[in-house]
Amino acid sequence: MSEGPGEDRLNVVEVVNGAGRGGVLLICEHASAAIPARFGDLGLTAEARVSHAAWDPGARDLAALLSAELDSPLVAGTVSRLVYDCNRPPEAPGAMPARSEVFDVPGNAGLTDVQKAERVETVYRPFRAAVEARLDAARAVVTVHSFTPVFHGAPRDTEIGLLHDSDARLVDLMLAHAPEDRVVHRNRPYGPEDGVTHTLKAHALPRGLPNVMIEVRNNLLTTPEDIRAMARDLMAMLTPALEATCPAS
Template sequence: MVLPNNIFAEDAMQAATLVNPQATSSVLLVCEHASNFIPADYAMLGLPEDAKQSHIAWDPGALELSCHLADLLDARLVHSNISRLIYDCNRPPKALDAMPASSEGRVIPGNENIDDNERARRIAWFYDPFKTLLADTIASMPDKPILVTIHSFTPIYNGQARDVEFGILHDSDSRLADLMLEHASTHTKLNVMRNKPYGPQDGVTHTLKQHGVNNGCLNVMLEISNVLLSSDSKQKEIASMIAALLSDALGKLDKNEVAA
């Protein structure tokens, strides 16, 4: 599939966006699955409209939650503007699920036979701009950023109910996650779990590793059940909880550890 040079022109879209660029906080929020946008040239990847609205295409409520957090923390936010069915910006280019042929048991017809040229084109159009914007934002910040990625998850996966409501995830650097888990019960009655409903073994910590661990930045990935984000009032409530918990955890860190 050959895409025109003006793929985003009709939609006035770009692959990634920086929100609140003049923010003063050292927290940098990231939302890789913020959008369910599929460019018209991809003909919905052969899927019906209901698939675009479902969790397989994006993380419902995650962008709104991220924006509320950015306001509360006076933090920068980098988010993708493309559906993860086109390219999952929390996966490296070599990962098979960066452009998934199926998701949650559902076949994605437009991704079943992607050739090398199309794979390279999607990386250049959708992943590279996101990665570059995030890296440039990190480089531009006066203090070493504290990377916090925001996601939502479906409470029922492949027919099975999940017990977790709020997941606090980490890769090899667990410093911030450990403190958030230690103090979570002070701020919420939700069922909070470590590395649930996903963990490093599931390949979900790409952004944390590439932009957090590799830069020596404190980092954590937060997963919220999307039923808790189904309205603006609920999104604001969860944002307030996370902001308080994150601030509490960061306050327990030694200043030298934050800057390390």
């Protein structure tokens, strides 16, 4: 699993609308289910390789629409989160999980310290560097995710989750403008106690940037029409919230 002599470095990040001047930095850590050839298939079943365990279905397309609407750059991952979850620090067990949701990940079982360090250096650090490089121009940070309608057999009624860590400014205002026909919740289906706010804590909180982690139930992102409708509803919440928390200079 380590990088061989002369082997090219992984392409782990995609930047969309890099010249955007809207002042928001969008991040989509789980935008792709791709597994680089050097890792084989991680021993995954065909079902697991395309499941939510491997990526966030619909999240990249949704984030790209928000990037266009906000005229702001989007940093998106191009490697499955089962290789390395860029929303987890290297020391977190979930960064390179041997089991994710209901799926075993044999290729992550028994990783050596050297193998773990190689993934940190080739996936996590380049992704984080791409984010850091765009923070000086950012007035806010918005991360975009999707989640499964049913988790371990339990259905979820949340349609849109607005997650925050210690800074709730943006979420408070977004909730005040939530559409009446959407089920919108604070810190559901996950919250900071689940370790999901790493990106916000690493990049937004140290700079005092208003921030939100958006989670959308993925059965609401199955068609282009669905995704456009969701983008419209998110913009109806985001626009006034951004205007209030980080007005253009």
